[in-house]
Amino acid sequence: MKISLQMKGRIKKIDKNLLEKLKSIVNAEIVEGFDDDAEIVIFSGYPEPGKKTVFMQSLSAGVNHVDFSKINDKILICSNADAYSIPVAEHVFALILSHLKKICKFDYEIKNNIYKREFTESLYDMSIGILGYGGIGSEVARLAKAFNMKTYGFGRTVKKDNNIDYFTKDPNYIYENSDIIIISLPLNKYTVDFINKNNLNKIKGNIIVNVGRSEIVNHDDMLNYLKNNKNKFFLTDVWWNEPEINDKIPENVVITPHIAGMAKNYIDVPLIRAFNNVKNYLNGKPENIVNRNDYI
Numbered sequence: 001m002k003i004s005l006q007m008k009g010r011i012k013k014i015d016k017n018l019l020e021k022l023k024s025i026v027n028a029e030i031v032e033g034f035d036d037d038a039e040i041v042i043f044s045g046y047p048e049p050g051k052k053t054v055f056m057q058s059l060s061a062g063v064n065h066v067d068f069s070k071i072n073d074k075i076l077i078c079s080n081a082d083a084y085s086i087p088v089a090e091h092v093f094a095l096i097l098s099h100l101k102k103i104c105k106f107d108y109e110i111k112n113n114i115y116k117r118e119f120t121e122s123l124y125d126m127s128i129g130i131l132g133y134g135g136i137g138s139e140v141a142r143l144a145k146a147f148n149m150k151t152y153g154f155g156r157t158v159k160k161d162n163n164i165d166y167f168t169k170d171p172n173y174i175y176e177n178s179d180i181i182i183i184s185l186p187l188n189k190y191t192v193d194f195i196n197k198n199n200l201n202k203i204k205g206n207i208i209v210n211v212g213r214s215e216i217v218n219h220d221d222m223l224n225y226l227k228n229n230k231n232k233f234f235l236t237d238v239w240w241n242e243p244e245i246n247d248k249i250p251e252n253v254v255i256t257p258h259i260a261g262m263a264k265n266y267i268d269v270p271l272i273r274a275f276n277n278v279k280n281y282l283n284g285k286p287e288n289i290v291n292r293n294d295y296i
Helices: 016-026 085-100 103-111 135-146 171-177 219-228 268-282
Strands: 002-007 029-032 040-044 055-058 076-078 127-131 150-154 166-168 180-183 207-210 233-236 253-255
Touching: 016 029, 016 268, 040 268, 055 268, 076 268, 085 103, 085 135, 085 207, 085 233, 085 253, 127 135, 127 171, 135 150, 150 171, 166 171
Parallel strands: 002 029, 002 040, 040 055, 055 076, 127 150, 127 180, 150 166, 180 207, 207 233, 233 253
Antiparallel strands: none
16 A cells, blocks of 8 residues: 655655654555555645545645545545644634733833733633534634633534534524634635625624635625724634735734644644544545535
8 A cells, every 4th residue: 555645735844753653553655745656645735646546635624725626536535624623723712812812912012112001801701603613613612611601603513512502503693692703614615705794794793713714704795894893803814815915904803824723733633633544544434524515
């Protein structure tokens, strides 16, 4: 069995010791880069299946960048869902807390000889609505409970979770009852422009956080919404057309450069999860199988 490890994302080379550990999981030959004879492809970025490829495993949780029309439909493809849940959920609260506690404002003022104390806000007893209750969503809910928040979840299928106070298949409940809304939906043909002017105007709270993909939110509708509602804030790790960002970022936006999952002490975890799922495949029980119909 030969595995083609195609690293085209942020991490293009992996440590020798880690590579040996990965080999021990699958007990197979690993070739770094494209190999036309590889039966299995593990990839970040845009994958290249070989003539013998029968299984492809993504290193990223999202697979919206994959051109499924160019991949034989007999090839089974799996995502790496949940692999980045912990650092991304931490980033959600880093964005929220930095905003509510006015960290950047106070830091700037004190460094410029302005010592001005004022009230901030606590998360205590706030409600947080999570659009997309997968690995990230469930980890956000777990952390939210540590802050004594009320938690609401939305997804296509109802899930039972001790960290969720109420789960719904109706997103309107999230819009109308949440102080803070988290977007952690996958991007596919059903979720493009999921957040648009029709539901933005239903939102009760003042904070929307996006750690999904930019295209889940309609660009023009969000910018108009922020322009017309200066008391509403968009905290986001993604932006449209990144890294070429040509918009003038509104004042009521806090933005980071798509780094929520980039924790340097966490790099091994997604790789190990991906290789463990290759092992699952070899044992006839792969997880996180991609439904191509969601993307084509």
